[in-house]
Amino acid sequence: MKKLINDPADVVSEELQGIAAAYPDRVRVMTNPNVVVRIDAPVAGKVGVISGGGSGHEPMHGGFVGLGMLDAACPGEIFTSPTPDQMLAATKAVDGGAGVLHIVKNYTGDVLNFEMAADLAREENLEVEAVVIDDDVAVQNSLYTAGRRGVGTTVLAEKICGAAAERRRPLAEVARLCRTVNENGRSMGMALTSCTVPAVGKPTFELGADEMEIGIGIHGEPGRERKPLATAHEVVELLAAPIVDDLPFRRGDRVLAFVNSMGGTPLIELYVVYHELHRFLAGRGIEISRNLIGPYITSLEMQGCSITLLRLDDELTALWDAPVNTPGLRWGA
Amino acid sequence: MPVSYRQVRDWVRAFAAAIAEHKEYLTELDAAIGDADHGINMNRGMQAVLGKLDADESEQGDIGALLKSVGMTLVSTVGGAGGPLYGTLFLRMGASAAGKQELSAPDVAAALAAGVAGVCSRGKAELGDKTMVDALLPAAEAVESALTDGVGLGTALGKAAVAAREGMEATIPLVARKGRASYLGPRSAGHQDPGATSSWLFIQAAADTLAAGTCDRAE
Numbered sequence: 001m002k003k004l005i006n007d008p009a010d011v012v013s014e015e016l017q018g019i020a021a022a023y024p025d026r027v028r029v030m031t032n033p034n035v036v037v038r039i040d041a042p043v044a045g046k047v048g049v050i051s052g053g054g055s056g057h058e059p060m061h062g063g064f065v066g067l068g069m070l071d072a073a074c075p076g077e078i079f080t081s082p083t084p085d086q087m088l089a090a091t092k093a094v095d096g097g098a099g100v101l102h103i104v105k106n107y108t109g110d111v112l113n114f115e116m117a118a119d120l121a122r123e124e125n126l127e128v129e130a131v132v133i134d135d136d137v138a139v140q141n142s143l144y145t146a147g148r149r150g151v152g153t154t155v156l157a158e159k160i161c162g163a164a165a166e167r168r169r170p171l172a173e174v175a176r177l178c179r180t181v182n183e184n185g186r187s188m189g190m191a192l193t194s195c196t197v198p199a200v201g202k203p204t205f206e207l208g209a210d211e212m213e214i215g216i217g218i219h220g221e222p223g224r225e226r227k228p229l230a231t232a233h234e235v236v237e238l239l240a241a242p243i244v245d246d247l248p249f250r251r252g253d254r255v256l257a258f259v260n261s262m263g264g265t266p267l268i269e270l271y272v273v274y275h276e277l278h279r280f281l282a283g284r285g286i287e288i289s290r291n292l293i294g295p296y297i298t299s300l301e302m303q304g305c306s307i308t309l310l311r312l313d314d315e316l317t318a319l320w321d322a323p324v325n326t327p328g329l330r331w332g333a
Numbered sequence: 334m335p336v337s338y339r340q341v342r343d344w345v346r347a348f349a350a351a352i353a354e355h356k357e358y359l360t361e362l363d364a365a366i367g368d369a370d371h372g373i374n375m376n377r378g379m380q381a382v383l384g385k386l387d388a389d390e391s392e393q394g395d396i397g398a399l400l401k402s403v404g405m406t407l408v409s410t411v412g413g414a415g416g417p418l419y420g421t422l423f424l425r426m427g428a429s430a431a432g433k434q435e436l437s438a439p440d441v442a443a444a445l446a447a448g449v450a451g452v453c454s455r456g457k458a459e460l461g462d463k464t465m466v467d468a469l470l471p472a473a474e475a476v477e478s479a480l481t482d483g484v485g486l487g488t489a490l491g492k493a494a495v496a497a498r499e500g501m502e503a504t505i506p507l508v509a510r511k512g513r514a515s516y517l518g519p520r521s522a523g524h525q526d527p528g529a530t531s532s533w534l535f536i537q538a539a540a541d542t543l544a545a546g547t548c549d550r551a552e
Contacts, residue, residue, distance in 0.1 A: 033409065054412075077377075080370050080412040108512045112417040112455060116408065145515035199373050204364065219368045221516055 001201045003301075008198035012055045012077055019062055023327045026066040030093070033086040036062040036073045041094045047165040047174045048072070048094030051103040051158055052087060053110055054079040056197070057218060060155055060297045063328030069162035070326070071100075078197055078300070079219045081109035087117030091126055099127035099171035103157055103178060105150030106134035129171055131178040133157055135185045135308070137246040138215030138223045149217055152258050152308030153185030155296050156320075159329065163322035177319070181310065186243045189306030190223070190235060191216040191262060195299050214238050218262075218299045218306075232269070236276035239307045244284060249309060251285030256292065256320060258308035263298035265305050270294065273305055281309075290320055296328065335435040336486070336543050338394045342386060345403055347538035349379035355534060362527040366514035370413055371527040378411035378419070393434055400444075401427030414512055415528065418452050418465060422535075425451030438486040441543060442476045445493075449473040456511060463509040463521065468532035471496040487544030490536075497536035501529040 005011050012034070019036060020029035027036050042048060051061045052074025061073035071094035076082035091100045100121070104114045114130055121128045133150035157178050164174045191213045194203035204220035207213060212230065215223020230238070249255060259274045261267070270293050281288060289312055297306070312320070323333030352359070352375045359372030382403050404423030408416055429447035430436060436444065449469045458464045460471075475496035479489035504526035509515045514526070 076412045077370070077374070079368050080374055081414070081416070083409050083412050083416055085409040108456075109412065109414040109416070112414055113412070116417045116420075116455075139516050140518075145510065145518070146512055149516065197369060200360065200364075200369055204369055217513075217516065219513075221368065221513060222520065 001196050001198070003196070003198055005198055008201070011198050012075060015055065015058075016062070016075065019327065026325065026327060027062075030089065033083065033089050034075055035086055035090045035093060036065045036075065037090070037093050038065050038067070038071045041071050042096035043071070044096045045098055046096045046168060047098045047171045048091070048096060048100040049103065049158070049161050049165050049174065050074065050087070050090045050094055050100060051154070052076065052082045052090070053105050053107075054081060054219070056195075056300045057297050059295075059328030061158070064155070064158050064326050066324070066326030067333055068166050068322055068324035068326070069158055069329065078199065081107065081113045084113050084117035084120055087114055088120050091117065091121045091128060095126055098168075099129065101161060101165070101171060101174050101178065102128060102130040103154065103161065104130055104132045105154050106132045106147050107149065108146050127171060129175040131157075131175055131182065133182050135182060135187045136189075136217070137186050137242050138188050138217075149221075151189065151218055152187040152260055152297055152306050153182060153310065155292075156185060156256065156258065156308065156310050157181040159324060160316060160319045162324065163319040166322065181316065184247070184311040184316075185308060186246050187306055187308040188239045188243055189216045189218070189260075189262065189304060190214050190239060191220070191302055191304035192229070193264060193303040195220050195263065195302040197300070212304075216262075216302075216304060218297060220299060220302065232272045233276050236273055236280055236307070240277055240280050243307060243309050244286070247311065249284070249286050249311060252287075254287050254289040254312045254317075255281070256290040256310040256312055257281065257288045258292040258296075258310070260297055260306045260308065261295035262302040262304040262306065263295060264301045264303035267294065270305060273307070277307060290317065335437050336441055337392065337435055338396055338399065339392050340543050341396050341399060341436070342389060343542040344539050345382060345386065345399075347542050348535050349383050351534040351538055352376050352379045352531065355530075359527050359531055362525055362530055365524045366509065366517055366521045367527060368513055371415060371531065374411045374413045374415050375419070375531055378407045378416065381410040382406045395431075396433050396436060397427045397429070397431035399427070400424075400430055403427075414456070415531070418456055418528070421451040421455045422448040422469075438480055438489065441486060442473070442480055442489070445473045445476055458511045461507060462511045463504045463507040463514060463526045463529070464511050465526075465528035465532040467504050467507075467526065468497040468500040468529040468536065471500040472536040490540040490544050494533075494537045494540040497533040501525065501533040504529045
């Protein structure tokens with residue numbers, strides 16, 4: 001294992017110290033339990049928006065704390081859900097009297113821990129709503145699985161809900177918007193290489209030099225199929241066609257197109273992918289009216305990408321365009 | 334002879350030792366169908382529990398409070414799905430044993446049944462979903478039915494350990510319906526469930542510690 005770390009056991013705590021040192025104008029970092037909190041939280045009269053999940057997906061979630069996005073993020077160990085005491089501490093830290101929204105990615109651990117946290121918060125008379133994001137079309141939804149995984153749409157939901165909360169929309173409204181984003185967002189990812197969890201020390205899965213995994217999860221979970229390595233053109237077909245067919249996105253739809261690096265894929269390749277995606281969608285009569293390109297929901301050093309499409313209306317577009325000032329995402333502020 | 338506070342504490346310590354010993358094995362099982370962290374997470378949690386128990390050498394005490402404290406420690410240190418599930422297991426056992434300084438054989442059966450019911454409802458899992466429940470539920474049922482048959486607690490827990498082990502092994506051919514393994518669909522078959530495996534260690538630790546000095550000689 002080749003990594004720029006000190007001790008595998010200290011990666012998360014040292015990362016948090018780095019964030020605290022780098023962005024003292026925007027966030028403060030609580031320890032025991034670990035929470036990244038917006039510097040001016042709680043904001044009186046504003047719905048608090050929190051999220052959390054395993055570490056290893058940076059900048060999600062801690063990098064999205066700040067004006068116009070998250071009020072707090074709960075980082076777990078790498079690829080491991082955070083714990084209810086973290087989520088409870090975050091909920092209390094951001095409660096400005098208008099209630100708190102929990103944005104939860106659909107993984108069994110995340111859901112169970114957030115459910116326990118919501119129970120504990122309600123016992124303390126805090127108003128909490130939780131919305132689960134499950135946008136990964138690689139996983140067939142059925143009664144017999146834990147359901148679709150939460151991936152790229154989570155980033156978009158955090159931005160849009162953060163903007164709505166900033167406009168002092170009430171909790172029920174912010175939660176409704178979160179569900180709307182989830183209902184209109186679909187994603188799928190792929191990997192060229194595995195990632196290595198520092199505490200494990202070896203690659204999570206084996207992938208031959210001439211192979212790729214289509215439908216990969218953000219923790220290296222296997223996807224739909226393993227295939228011989230193909231061109232960016234073919235890969236975009238393999239990812240975008242199931243996404244478009246699933247919602248389905250229709251001719252005339254306006255979308256936000258999010259091309260994400262899994263961590264190890266450079267921006268130059270993301271632009272190649274974006275070019276292919278642009279052509280693919282144009283061929284289907286789907287207009288990209290907003291985009292986001294870069295590493296935003298990563299999987300350690302994994303090479304690969306994911307594509308997320310979100311169908312936009314005027315309301316979602318305005319909230320997407322609203323000012324945001326976080327370590328990981330910033331415009332207009 | 335009823336189960337003492339010290340024996341329950343020994344049970345927790347024996348479980349921690351078994352998790353530490355099998356940490357890599359649990360993580361390997363999890364790497365095959367999950368996210369390769371079960372052994373690491375459980376060991377982190379049980380080491381935290383051991384740290385809390387470190388100073389505790391008392392012979393007597395509130396068993397319910399002891400189990401509740403173990404549960405709260407696991408909830409705040411394990412993460413993943415294992416944290417809330419094992420946390421709930423110990424919290425519910427603690428609620429069942431609240432205020433008790435010692436446990437009769439039916440008390441042990443009731444605490445186990447309450448804990449296992451908690452795991453089922455927290456995880457919304459049933460027998461055959463390829464989860465912890467596949468080891469825990471047959472074990473809890475084995476204790477109850479053995480006690481109904483009139484055997485001592487030692488024999489009942491021995492049967493429970495066998496039932497847990499069989500339940501764990503029976504997860505191998507199953508297709509997972511809960512947790513991350515469920516995303517694999519048919520590809521999850523052929524692998525033993527890591528949660529069921531740690532749950533077998535938990536029941537085996539009970540058989541190894543709670544039965545000592547109990548009334549099997551009456552058989």
